[in-house]
Amino acid sequence: MKNYISLILGLFLFSNGTFAQLKAVKYKDGNQILNGFKILPSKKKNANPGILILPAWKGIDKVSKDIATDLAHLGYHAFIADIYGEGNYPKNNSEAGQKAGYYKTNYKDYQNRITLALKQLITAGADPDNIVVIGYCFGGTGALEAARGHLNVKGVVSFHGGLARDASRPIEPITAKVLVCHGADDPYESKEEIAAFQQEMRDTKADWQMIYYANAVHSFTNPESGNDNSKGAAYNPTAAKRAFEHLKLFLNEVLRK
Numbered sequence: 001m002k003n004y005i006s007l008i009l010g011l012f013l014f015s016n017g018t019f020a021q022l023k024a025v026k027y028k029d030g031n032q033i034l035n036g037f038k039i040l041p042s043k044k045k046n047a048n049p050g051i052l053i054l055p056a057w058k059g060i061d062k063v064s065k066d067i068a069t070d071l072a073h074l075g076y077h078a079f080i081a082d083i084y085g086e087g088n089y090p091k092n093n094s095e096a097g098q099k100a101g102y103y104k105t106n107y108k109d110y111q112n113r114i115t116l117a118l119k120q121l122i123t124a125g126a127d128p129d130n131i132v133v134i135g136y137c138f139g140g141t142g143a144l145e146a147a148r149g150h151l152n153v154k155g156v157v158s159f160h161g162g163l164a165r166d167a168s169r170p171i172e173p174i175t176a177k178v179l180v181c182h183g184a185d186d187p188y189e190s191k192e193e194i195a196a197f198q199q200e201m202r203d204t205k206a207d208w209q210m211i212y213y214a215n216a217v218h219s220f221t222n223p224e225s226g227n228d229n230s231k232g233a234a235y236n237p238t239a240a241k242r243a244f245e246h247l248k249l250f251l252n253e254v255l256r257k
Contacts, residue, residue: 020072022065025079027120029113033086036117037065038079038124039072047256050077050126052118052146052153054139056222057100059089063136063222074248075257077126081117083110083142100138104162110142111149118151128152130256134247135161137219140180147176147206155254157181157247160218163189163197171203178208179250181243183216187232211246213239 020042027034037060051071055064060080068078083103090096103110114133122128132155135143140161147156148165155177163180178201182189201208216239218232219225225235 020069022068022080025120025124027116029085029116034082034113034116035086036060036080036082036120037068038120039068039077040125041075041077042073043075045075045257047130048077048125048127049075049251049255049257050079050121050124050131051251052114052121052131052133053078053080054083054114054117054133054135054142055080056136056219057090057096057138058093059084062224064139067134070244074251076251076255077121077124079117079121079124079126081114081120081142083113083139096138104138104141104164107145107148107166110145111151114142114146114149115151118153127256130154132157132251132254135159136221137161144178144180147174147178148172150175155179155250157250159221159243160186160216164193165197165200167196171200174201174204174206174208176206177250177254178206179246180208180210181246182210182212183218183220183236183239184212184214185216185229186218188218209250211243213242215239 020039022037022039025036025038053064064080071078090099131153133143133146133153134157136159140158143156143158153176157179159181216236217229217234220236221240223235225233227234
C-alpha cells in the first residue's frame with residue numbers, strides 16, 4: 001500500500017510540472033552521431049529561457065547532468081551538448097587532453113558543434129532569442145567560443161575554463177554578456193593568459209565579469225576531483241556554492257522570464 005501511494009504521489013508531481021527527468025537525444029553532425037541530453041523545466045516560465053551546458057574534457061558526466069537537473073528545477077529548458085560524438089569519447093586523461101586540444105585549436109569546429117546543440121535546445125522548447133551557454137573546464141572554453149563566434153546567445157558563463165585565445169585571431173565586438181568563475185589558485189591559467197583574456201574583453205567592448213574564488217584551483221565545482229589542491233584540480237564546496245549563486249544572479253539578469 002505504501003509503495004502504491006508513493007507511485008500515485010510521483011505521478012501527481014510529474015503531472016503538475018514539479019518533476020523533471022533527463023532524456024537522451026540523438027542528433028548528427030553530417031554522418032557523426034551525437035548523444036546529448038535534454039530536460040524540460042519543472043515550473044513554467046513565460047519566456048521559455050534555455051541553458052546549453054558544455055561538459056568538461058571527458059564529455060557528458062554526472063556534473064553536467066546534475067546541473068541540468070538543478071536548472072530545470074529553477075524553470076529553465078536545458079540541453080547537454082555532446083561535442084566529441086559517438087565512438088570518440090575519451091577513455092582517460094591523455095585522450096581527453098588530445099581531443100579537447102583539437103577543438104581548442106580548431107575553434108570553428110567547436111563553434112559548429114555548439115551551434116548544433118543549440119538547435120536541439122530550441123527544438124526542445126527554448127526560445128531561440130533567450131539562451132545562455134554555460135561550460136565547465138573544456139566546456140568553459142566552449143562557452144567563451146560561443147561569445148567569440150557571435151552565436152545567438154544572450155550570455156555565456158565559464159567555470160574554471162580555459163581562457164587562452166590565438167593572438168592572431170581578429171578582434172571583433174562581443175555582444176553576449178560574459179561571466180567567468182575562476183579559481184584564484186588555478187595553476188592551469190597563467191597570469192599572462194588571464195591578462196590577455198581581460199584585455200580581449202576590453203578590446204571587444206564586452207560586458208564582462210570575472211570572479212575569483214579563494215583557495216580554489218582548477219575543477220573546483222566537481223565533487224569527483226578530490227580535495228587535494230596540490231594536484232592542481234580539486235573540489236571546493238564553498239567556491240562551488242558561491243559560483244552557482246553567481247550563475248543564478250547572472251541568469252536572472254540576462255534572460256527574460
